[in-house]
């Protein structure tokens with residue numbers, strides 16, 4: 001009986017009530033943090049931030065879980081970064097005017113092979129060492145036949 005009394009006393013004790021309050025405060029903080037996290041994450045991904053934070057507030061945990069499932073995969077910064085990368089590549093192509101036919105990476109017109117995928121692009125003239133197209137039968141620089 002002593003143990004049962006002890007347990008009953010424990011659940012009725014101010015200490016236990018204090019723990020309950022702590023747990024509740026913790027849950028409220030967790031709930032608000034989830035909504036806040038959802039807001040920031042949705043904003044960074046270009047999703048409807050206000051809408052999703054309200055969903056996370058109305059449905060604690062579940063709203064957040066639903067958001068995790070349906071949120072856009074890419075962050076806005078990543079998308080922008082990738083676009084910048086593509087634009088830089090296009091600019092590089094525009095400058096040199098040539099791309100490797102195998103890997104589409106920019107190469108210069110004098111390259112004998114692609115530095116990225118090692119595809120043979122040109123052949124060197126045995127006489128004057130100019131870069132010649134593979135299907136040329138004569139060197140236009142020194143007239144050596146190939």
Ligand SMILES: [Zn+2]
Pocket residue numbers: 100101102103104105114115116117118119
């Ligand atoms: Zn290549």
Ligand SMILES: [Zn+2]
Pocket residue numbers: 125126127128129130139140141142143144
């Ligand atoms: Zn030549």
